[in-house]
Amino acid sequence: MAGSFQPVSQRSRRRGAMNSTINITPLVDVMLVLMVIFMVAAPMLNVGGISVDLPKSKANPLDKSQEEPVIISMSKDQKLFIQDIDMPFEDLVKKLQGLLSQKPDLKIYLKADQSLSYGQVMDMMGALSKEGLSQISLIVSTP
DSSP: OGGGOOOHHHHHHHTTOOOOOOOOHHHHHHHHHHHHHHHHHGGGGOSSOOOOOOOBOOSOOOOOOSSOOEEEEEOTTOOEEETTEEOOHHHHHHHHHHHHHHOTTOOEEEEEOTTSOHHHHHHHHHHHHHTTOOOEEEOOBOO
């Protein structure tokens, strides 16, 4: 009789009962894959990826339009970039005028490093306006 006593778990396994434990290994695998995907994709989501130290503003943000904006960046050494492409002012104006001919209501966003003087930024905006590019907005960071 001493050998006939068995714990409940051993008796139920012999009869083919279902195992009710949760295997979390596939869940952990999926979560790790998603984490890697987001870690790789997050830096690529920055539109106009040129690193510029933006001035702070308490102004209300503009309404976001459905289309991707044209972003011009001015670095602290006054290099000009359209989106992520470095180009001199003359080439930048030609590219923007080509875009303007295709789309007359073209909106341009200007990102300028805060170390640049107000005059340098206004000179750039004036030069763009002189070339017929009048819908220019400044990009700032919120405090």
